Amino acid sequence: MKVSLGTRLDELAEEQLVAILRQAYPTGAHPTEVADDDAAVATIARGSRLVTSTDLLVEHEDFVLPEFTPYDVGWKTAAVNLSDIAAMGARPTGLLMTLGIPRDRTVADLVGWGRGVRDAVATLAPGVSVWGGDLSASRLVISAATSTGEVEIPVTRAGAEPGDVVAYAGRLGFAAAGLRILLGERAGDPDLRGLERTGTIREAIDAQLRPRPPIALGAAAAVAGVHALIDVSDGLARDGARLARSSGVTLDLVSGALAGRCADLGWARHTLNIDPWELVMAGGEDYGLLAVFAPDARPPEGFEVLGAVVERGEHGVLLSGRPTEYLGFDHFAGR
Numbered sequence: 467m468k469v470s471l472g473t474r475l476d477e478l479a480e481e482q483l484v485a486i487l488r489q490a491y492p493t494g495a496h497p498t499e500v501a502d503d504d505a506a507v508a509t510i511a512r513g514s515r516l517v518t519s520t521d522l523l524v525e526h527e528d529f530v531l532p533e534f535t536p537y538d539v540g541w542k543t544a545a546v547n548l549s550d551i552a553a554m555g556a557r558p559t560g561l562l563m564t565l566g567i568p569r570d571r572t573v574a575d576l577v578g579w580g581r582g583v584r585d586a587v588a589t590l591a592p593g594v595s596v597w598g599g600d601l602s603a604s605r606l607v608i609s610a611a612t613s614t615g616e617v618e619i620p621v622t623r624a625g626a627e628p629g630d631v632v633a634y635a636g637r638l639g640f641a642a643a644g645l646r647i648l649l650g651e652r653a654g655d656p657d658l659r660g661l662e663r664t665g666t667i668r669e670a671i672d673a674q675l676r677p678r679p680p681i682a683l684g685a686a687a688a689v690a691g692v693h694a695l696i697d698v699s700d701g702l703a704r705d706g707a708r709l710a711r712s713s714g715v716t717l718d719l720v721s722g723a724l725a726g727r728c729a730d731l732g733w734a735r736h737t738l739n740i741d742p743w744e745l746v747m748a749g750g751e752d753y754g755l756l757a758v759f760a761p762d763a764r765p766p767e768g769f770e771v772l773g774a775v776v777e778r779g780e781h782g783v784l785l786s787g788r789p790t791e792y793l794g795f796d797h798f799a800g801r
């Protein structure tokens with residue numbers, strides 16, 4: 467049978483679908499030694515330790531169709547899984563990619579998803595290979611990955627000490643603003659043309675569809691002697707509190723250090739009827755790296771100092787010495 471981009475997935479055998487996907491994927495510097503078998507096999511550099519993580523994206527819970535194209539879903543699945551490896555101070559090596567997709571979707575959808583994975587890897591973590599994965603027909607689209615990496619000394623969430631410096635690399639609040647635009651949560655019928663012209667809205671939507679976690683900065687922070695790391699998927703307040711709890715400290719963020727980021731999202735107040743501070747402090751899915759360095763360390767370029775570590779108090783995160791009401795995202799609470 468002649469296969470075209472319009473061929474329905476239920477017209478092909480699973481092996482053919484995997485073969486089509488393989489052509490779309492990246493082939494990086496860390497290939498598996500055994501491909502097309504029951505499991506992948508890879509060698510670990512002497513003195514290194516294996517780091518693995520997994521993250522699942524489910525239609526309606528983590529993305530909406532058709533606002534997300536198959537390409538976007540593939541990109542985001544690869545990006546968020548690479549992000550967790552970087553958050554251990556590690557270098558990513560491999561991805562196992564899993565897709566559940568309705569059987570009436572086409573080869574174009576499958577190829578789009580694979581190319582999204584390829585381009586995310588090429589942009590964020592060149593050298594990473596796809597080691598394998600799984601496919602299933604599914605009524606909802608589900609997209610997941612398992613990521614692997616290597617590190618000599620893993621960086622946990624638990625190493626922050628009072629007197630340390632809190633720094634962050636990446637955007638804050640953009641992906642959450644983009645999600646609200648994609649979900650159509652606009653206040654009244656605001657005139658978006660001005661914002662569209664400046665590219666601001668596009669930037670927020672792109673941040674939601676195709677996040678760009680600073681993958682290389684994880685290992686760079688490790689080299690610079692970082693004390694603790696976490697990637698911010700559920701919002702600065704929530705993930706900051708997680709790091710703080712693991713380390714037994716409190717993070718005191720300086721509101722002046724965040725004010726510029728809020729100003730960048732000032733448009734959200736009238737366009738989305740949301741406080742920019744809520745987006746910056748609690749908006750998830752920007753996948754930046756929150757890092758804690760010794761006071762005399764030199765954070766790698768790309769990190770911006772946001773505050774300081776203080777003795778553990780009642781709250782994990784303070785804003786200029788004061789408790790905040792910002793919560794962040796929880797899957798089962800829905801927000």
Ligand SMILES: Nc1ncnc2c1ncn2[C@@H]1O[C@H](COP(=O)(O)OP(=O)(O)OP(=O)(O)O)[C@@H](O)[C@H]1O
Binds near residue numbers: 501598
């Ligand atoms: N989405 C995918 N992306 C990349 N490789 C895939 C994907 N789906 C399957 N593969 C690879 O194709 C090969 C065969 O997959 P398959 O799921 O048939 O394995 P299997 O061991 O027979 O699975 P199971 O034990 O679940 O029946 C494996 O090497 C697997 O890693």
Ligand SMILES: Cc1ncc(C[n+]2csc(CCOP(=O)(O)O)c2C)c(N)n1
Binds near residue numbers: 522528529751
């Ligand atoms: C339809 C839809 N509803 C809600 C959201 C928001 N959302 C989903 S997962 C997540 C945090 C990171 O996930 P995890 O905690 O699994 O790493 C956030 C903020 C979305 N993107 N799409």
Ligand SMILES: [Mg+2]
Binds near residue numbers: 550553696697699
């Ligand atoms: Mg994480």
